[in-house]
Amino acid sequence: xxxxxxxxxNLLTLANLACGAAAVVAALQWGDLRTAFxxxxxxxxxxxFDGFAARLLRQYSxxxxxxxxxxxxxxxxLAPSAVLFTMYGTVGGGAPWGAAVFIITLFSALRLARFNIxxxxxxxxxxxxxxxxxxxxxxxxxxxxSGTFVPTAVxxxxxxxxxxxxxxxxxxxxxxxxxxxxxxxxALCYSFLALSATALAIFxxxxxxxxxxxxxAISLVVREK
Numbered sequence: 001x002x003x004x005x006x007x008x009x010n011l012l013t014l015a016n017l018a019c020g021a022a023a024v025v026a027a028l029q030w031g032d033l034r035t036a037f038x039x040x041x042x043x044x045x046x047x048x049f050d051g052f053a054a055r056l057l058r059q060y061s062x063x064x065x066x067x068x069x070x071x072x073x074x075x076x077x078l079a080p081s082a083v084l085f086t087m088y089g090t091v092g093g094g095a096p097w098g099a100a101v102f103i104i105t106l107f108s109a110l111r112l113a114r115f116n117i118x119x120x121x122x123x124x125x126x127x128x129x130x131x132x133x134x135x136x137x138x139x140x141x142x143x144x145x146s147g148t149f150v151p152t153a154v155x156x157x158x159x160x161x162x163x164x165x166x167x168x169x170x171x172x173x174x175x176x177x178x179x180x181x182x183x184x185x186x187a188l189c190y191s192f193l194a195l196s197a198t199a200l201a202i203f204x205x206x207x208x209x210x211x212x213x214x215x216x217a218i219s220l221v222v223r224e225k
Contacts, residue, residue, distance in 0.1 A: 007059045012050035013071050019043035020075025023138075027082040031090070033141035036083055037205070040138035043075035044131045048176070069112040076130035077108030080137035084160050087144050093153030100157045104133065107164035114168070125173040128166040132212050136163065139208035148206065166216065173219040192218065 004010075023039035026032045050068060054060055084101035108130050115121050140159075143149055151159070176189050183190060192215070199207035 003063060004059075004061070005063070007061070007064070008057060009050045009054040009059050009064050010067060012046050012053055013064065013067050016043045016046040016050065016075055017071035019046065020071065020079050023075065023079040024082045027079070027086045027141070031086055033083055033086060033145040036079065037138040037142035040075065040079050040083075040134050043079075044135055047072065047075070047131055065116065069116055072112055072130050073105075073109060076134035077105045077112070080134045080163075081105045081160070083137050083141040084156055087141060087151070088153055088156045090144075091150060091153050091156070093156065097153070097157060101160040103164040104137070104160050104167070107167045108133070111167040124175045126170060127168050128163070128171075128173065128216065129175075130167065132215060133163050133167060136209050136212040139205050142205050143209075171216075171220065173216070174222060188218075188222065 019039045019042045023036045023043070026036040026039060047068070050064075054064060081102045081104045084104070085098055088098040088101060111127055111130055114126070118126065120126065137159075140151075144151070174188055174192075176193070195214075196207075196211045199211055203210075
């Protein structure tokens with residue numbers, strides 16, 4: 001069977017990886033957390049559209065599935081840890097405790113590996129999705145760089161540990177996957193996207209951490225029904 005490397009979904013996935021790798025460089029080498037945020041955000045958009053393109057074009061493949069997780073490991077596993085590590089150093093956090101923020105990278109690997117072999121996650125997620133974690137951290141980094149808030153070194157490490165635990169926690173989270181365009185089958189997704197778009201329009205990047213927190217809270221409520 002011929003293996004096709006350069007399908008449209010795979011090219012989108014590789015673009016995701018390029019953005020993630022650049023975000024790591026922006027954070028660790030340049031100390032530019034604003035650029036790192038935009039690169040993580042671009043990776044998240046590409047991550048959404050590679051799956052959308054695969055469904056639309058019917059270009060599913062095991063190669064694409066594995067490639068997606070490998071790329072996500074950099075964009076949404078390593079990049080957020082790089083952002084937190086830069087924040088930790090900037091606020092004067094002492095060594096070696098700053099390395100603790102890379103727990104997000106380690107637990108992201110566990111999260112993605114479990115996703116690849118867990119048939120129960122075909123329609124939803126178990127644990128916080130890695131893109132949501134990365135966007136939360138990336139937005140926090142942007143706000144930090146803009147001077148909106150300055151967390152303590154302890155708060156940064158604590159946030160990393162909490163997010164890492166959420167990544168592998170046995171909590172079912174809803175997925176922004178559309179089976180069709182009907183309201184009946186996608187009411188939750190449409191409602192969440194509308195509320196998120198409204199919050200972004202009003203509060204801009206500052207809304208992102210609250211949107212992610214809301215996503216977790218809504219998932220827990222829906223799970224309990």
